[in-house]
Amino acid sequence: MAAAAPFVATAFDGVASAATGGDDISPANLELVTLTEDRAVITWYTGYTGSDDGLGRMVPAPADGEVRWGTHPGRLTRVATGLSSHTPYHYVELTGLEPGRTYYYQATSHGKPVPPTAFTLIKGNAVGTSDYGLDGTGPYSFTTPQPPPGRFLFSIALCNDLHMGETQAGLVGGQPQYIGIQQEPGLPPYPEVMLESLVQDVTALGADYLLAAGDISAEAVPLDLSQAHKLLGRFGAYRDDYFVTRGNHDRAHLGDPYAHCRAGQWQGNDCFADRFFPAQLDRTYFTRTLNGLRVIGIDTYDKPGNGGDSGALSPDQMAWFRDQLHRDQDRPTIVFGHHPLVVQDSAFPITAGNSLDATQAATILGDYARMPGLFLHHAGHTHRNKRTISPLAPRVTQQEVAAAKEYPGGFSLLRLYTGGYALNFYKSRSELARRWSERSRMEILGYWPQFALGASVADRNSVVRHDLSGLRPHHRGHHTSHGHGGKQHMSA
Template sequence: MLDPRLHTAWLVNAASGAAAATVRAPMARPSSWRGVHDRLVVTDLEVVTVTHDTAILTWSTHRRDRAGRLRPAAADTEVLLAPADSSAAPATRYLDGRRTAHHYAEVRGLEPGRRYRFRARSDGETAVPGRTWVTRRPGTPEATGVFRTAPPPPGRLLRTIALANDLHWGEDRSGLIVAGLPPGLRHDDGLYPQVMTEALLHDIRRPERAADHLVVAGDLTDCGSAEQSEGIRARLDAWGSAGVDHFVCRGNHDIGRGEHDHWGAVFQPFGQLTCHELGGLRLIGLDTTRRRGAGGTIDADQLARLRATLAADPDRPTLVFGHHPATRYAALSNPGGPGFVLDHASTSALQACYRTTPGIFLHHSGHTHRNRRTRPDSGDVEYLEVAAVKEYPGGYALLRLYEHGYTVHFHRIAAAAALAWTSKTRKQYFGLHPDHALGSLPDRNHRAPHDFSGVTPLR
């Protein structure tokens, strides 16, 4: 089901494109055409990540072909910075002379708790945000040219957990809502979920990320077939050990289309709750899927086990993950409507459990393919939806636990092939996908207090 507002916006976009097409007729090129044709277009600027000492910016560069269409064009990558409270002109803090059309700049060594003026550019041309409200609305870093770093929580860094979802291993076309509509996008070799997953697993092991664990909240596969389930399990096991390094739960795409539960045979049976202890930290995975349909539920047996598990140790720091978002706000704000997320009875029962369990600090979900820090219906637990790995914005969230709080930072996968696919899929759904999927800067980057003093550091 489509949100009527999205449907209206799509019609406006389509009508605008049609109107533009009606006035584009073959004619002699004006004398100024060569200047327009050769001009580098530097756009799609996004301040994706801002940590206590790092900012990551991405953008793309294009030139128009002879038909006036924008095509990727290689250029250099530069970011200039200055403290916002200084009158000094911004100075170059990042410069990469390698030529690319898909730009990724990670500026390190910033001061915590400071505002910075910035300018991103390629071949001397300033990058501007794309034609999306999420980066053009008043107050965004892309609109103001200013971002602010935030100090980390007090205490030592204890653990770093990568939160990911919606890998869709085996999918061959991206951007479909119903069969064949809207027109989907294909990768050059048809293996974009594998490209993105490989890049993800490499990215979170980089020294700058140093993830200790990976949590995947569902839709590991496209259709739950034996080949897809075995393929993604083998790749995850090559990265680390199940139940120690990586943890998963089922998504609706993992159900499968036949009678045999291939995904369950490879990972865990249908409707099963999982619980793991990691040096004082508890990870609980929920199976929120139905045997039919995209929406979610939690059966009585699983809820009973959850209640018993939480009641046995209510103060233990606990991260819960399940595929379907679990708040009323998520039900009303996603384009699929309430029937697309966890049903109301399960949501109410889940949140009742959380209200008597002070150790629970975060509930991680996927399914909506968007970054969204959802308002809880009650209590203090954070409900976090993380965007898909397999398409724009193409990334994962890093959850860092300190002794007295945690941070969440969304990271775009940095590999060149991943950036190229991410740039291509931002055009999905008639160009409206960024407004749905990227989320605001606070959705992607925030911190919260919590007592993790009982969690042992891994290193």
């Protein structure tokens, strides 16, 4: 990361400087986060002009906020306001949009237009699906997609990198200028804040299932794994409503905190397996059928190691996985696991530790190419939103989803229809979640958004045609709100 990001000399004395200019307020960090066929979510931040909170950003300043929007840049006649009327952490949802139409919008706070999150290390666009308005102060523009064809079936929340038990975000080994960011004194631990909000939000959106793709914990401490299990349990029943896989942070460990857990297959004591796979001995991977959809969960750190090297499947798991892929190849199928198969287009250097073992990844992609039913591979680990289509398996979307525990802090909602699917990223939206998300955006000296948000709106929002007519609608139980499929949504 140091090779890509220029060194920025900033005095971090932990004390916010006084607000200047008569407590003048400035908005910043405009982002078009979510874009579906009928709604858009827009976020930004307001702070005291010229101030420094000790992390290199403005001191948070509560302010008004609104978005004026319409179908012509000169006639922004509709107005939307946010979740909170007076906040530094603005979250505005535009509703009633029409599929396939181009819209223009202008966000303002304290009478000032909000500038976009700046991309200086990468070529990208944080605020629209076109470059309209980027050469000035807006308005900015987006075009809504067409919905997937056919009838809505059910939806699945995709998340990863919960890191329960973590106390500092953004640490980079060997780089002292990259300070770790901690939660504000007196507030709850940020992994709990973010997971609590995530569960509330996916429930309100009507998700029928939830998949958590690894790094459930910071270091697999039993208490942290139990807390993750408890908070995820607010969504529903484990292995009926929600499912998890192992990440490198969830590997077996040595030491007193782990002494009462069963012996790990490769090293140490495996508390993750005790908590989430108690009846499966050493098998921490699985397949499950949900309303006709085959879901394959893989353990991408089924190996010895310290967590910093590349992921890999054990020989036994690799044989099992390939056997699963070769069966019933036309059945609609998704795979989820922690490490991506490939990592491309990063603002920071890409190392072997970013992804799965290259030889295994090539073999898996070859198998994917022969599976007409497989349409999605969900991964975490990189803590970013990135959509990749490999020429080796062009029918399969490989979707990296940003970390749940830090900026941009959220999840993706997969909506399945008989003729295809939509995949949309949402920031977790409670007041404390938005507060921590904006604080943690200052990781890597403030360069973190250029990696984590996604270089384009399409990296976090996409629609794909695929024959899913063999799936069955979900018979809803405790999840009573139907999200976009049932035309009920979280209110703005």
